[in-house]
Amino acid sequence: MIVVYSRGFEKRYPTNPVENPDRVRLTAQELSGYEFFEPAPASQEEIASVHTSGHIERVRMRGLYGAAALAAGGAVAAARIALREPAFGLIRPPGHHASSDHSWGMCFFNNIAVAVKAIRPHVRRVLILDIDLHFGDGTVSIFRWDPDVSVVNIGAIDINFDYINLDSIGYIEQVKNALEFHEYDIIGVSAGFDTYRLDWGGMLDIDDYRKIGSLIRDASEERCGGRRFAVLEGGYHQDLRYCIRSFVSGFE
Numbered sequence: 204m205i206v207v208y209s210r211g212f213e214k215r216y217p218t219n220p221v222e223n224p225d226r227v228r229l230t231a232q233e234l235s236g237y238e239f240f241e242p243a244p245a246s247q248e249e250i251a252s253v254h255t256s257g258h259i260e261r262v263r264m265r266g267l268y269g270a271a272a273l274a275a276g277g278a279v280a281a282a283r284i285a286l287r288e289p290a291f292g293l294i295r296p297p298g299h300h301a302s303s304d305h306s307w308g309m310c311f312f313n314n315i316a317v318a319v320k321a322i323r324p325h326v327r328r329v330l331i332l333d334i335d336l337h338f339g340d341g342t343v344s345i346f347r348w349d350p351d352v353s354v355v356n357i358g359a360i361d362i363n364f365d366y367i368n369l370d371s372i373g374y375i376e377q378v379k380n381a382l383e384f385h386e387y388d389i390i391g392v393s394a395g396f397d398t399y400r401l402d403w404g405g406m407l408d409i410d411d412y413r414k415i416g417s418l419i420r421d422a423s424e425e426r427c428g429g430r431r432f433a434v435l436e437g438g439y440h441q442d443l444r445y446c447i448r449s450f451v452s453g454f455e
């Protein structure tokens with residue numbers, strides 16, 4: 204199990220103040236027992252495999268290109284490592300609200316989409332499991348015509364957000380179903396932690412993240428040679444580092 208991380212993720216850039224460097228800085232300390240890998244920024248070609256030149260230019264004009272390209276590069280590294288062993292991309296900014304020509308919600312480039320495109324020569328069918336509180340509209344939009352990439356948003360099944368009546372048991376049941384009823388050669392997790400009990404979503408306990416991580420581990424070991432990676436999306440409570448540590452302890 205490799206943690207993909209760069210001190211570059213601790214840089215400040217113009218964004219919502221809740222998406223701050225401590226999210227990853229303190230988590231990196233928490234995960235210090237794991238082996239770390241330092242990623243390079245995603246290349247222009249890798250970013251252009253997902254995003255239009257207009258969108259890339261707008262990100263550049265806002266002074267966000269360096270931060271966004273490094274996060275995408277972290278996701279690419281996690282996906283490449285996952286071809287031989289599991290990896291967790293401890294990256295920021297997040298990416299799942301970035302579609303090819305537009306982004307919002309503290310996202311600029313769609314990290315997991317850039318990563319999936321980069322490994323497509325090596326794997327055919329991809330399951331993207333989005334466990335962030337929010338619907339990953341960018342990722343869904345990027346892969347909507349791709350029959351080999353399934354994108355499943357847990358909890359937020361559709362854009363109408365039918366989350367209100369769900370509890371943690373129902374949530375974990377949706378994870379099981381997603382893993383059981385899709386075909387895949389690798390699993391990529393958009394790992395947001397804002398569904399945490401004390402975060403905006405107010406539902407999952409720290410130990411629920413371990414359960415979710417271990418369900419994904421077991422399914423990947425059984426179904427796709429153990430190929431699995433996760434990249435950080437949202438999660439804004441100060442306990443984020445404990446939620447991530449718990450997830451990784453099940454996922455590794």
Ligand SMILES: [Zn+2]
Binds near residue numbers: 335
């Ligand atoms: Zn979120």
